[in-house]
Amino acid sequence: MSLIRGGDAEVDIRAAISWTPRDDTAGLDPAGIATVVDQLPHAGLTFVLSEAAPAGAGVLSSHACDIPDSDKLLRVDEVCFPVGAVAHRHTHSGAGLRHLVRGALRIEAEGHTQIVSEGDSWFEPITSPVRAVALQGIGVTSFVRAMVIPASFAGKSTFALVDPADAALPRLQVTHRHIDLPL
Secondary structure (H helix, E strand, O other), X not given: OEEEEOOOOEOOEEEEEEEEEOOXXXXXXXXXEEEEOOXXXXXXXXXXXXXXXXXXXXXXXXXXXXXXXXXXXXXXXXXXXXXXXXXXXXXXXXXXXXXXXXXXXXXXXXXXEEEEEOOOEEEEOOOOOEEEEEOXXXXXXXEEEEEEEEHHHOOOOOOEEOXXXXXXXXXXXXXXXXXXXXX
16 A cells, blocks of 8 residues: 555556545544545545555555455545544554644554654554554644455444453544545
8 A cells, every 4th residue: 555645656556545635624624535536646645555566756655555355445534633632552454554634643553652743654554553642732633544444344433442441531533434445
């Protein structure tokens, strides 16, 4: 899976979803709009599944992604956090790329912690629990992500808490599902 800004990369597209920022966002509303594309647009971000990693300008991130043999989807969604919100240790039912489009997050994963700022991208494997905290004083934080998930999750959340006791804690982040594209 690759994340490309603009349309200057060379890539043989298997599936692609483009995300374009909106000008009229406020609060926890999604910061952009996603559409299925068959070629790279000249603006915005595009999540691409291809047989080989793309080359050329605009490639922000590229990771091998184990795609299950069963029916699957390419999901693009967006997660919006108010200041101080915490996504407690969790996993998802698919690996994928994330790209921070506003604000800042502290990402705590197995073996490392990192601060991601607007414009940063990162990859989360399916087997790696993470915890994310929206940093203070930044305003709303949002990231857009693409995951390859089993088709059985169409229209459903892939979020699974590591510690069931965390279900009693506040969950302030809001997820906006943009597209579940069958592969």
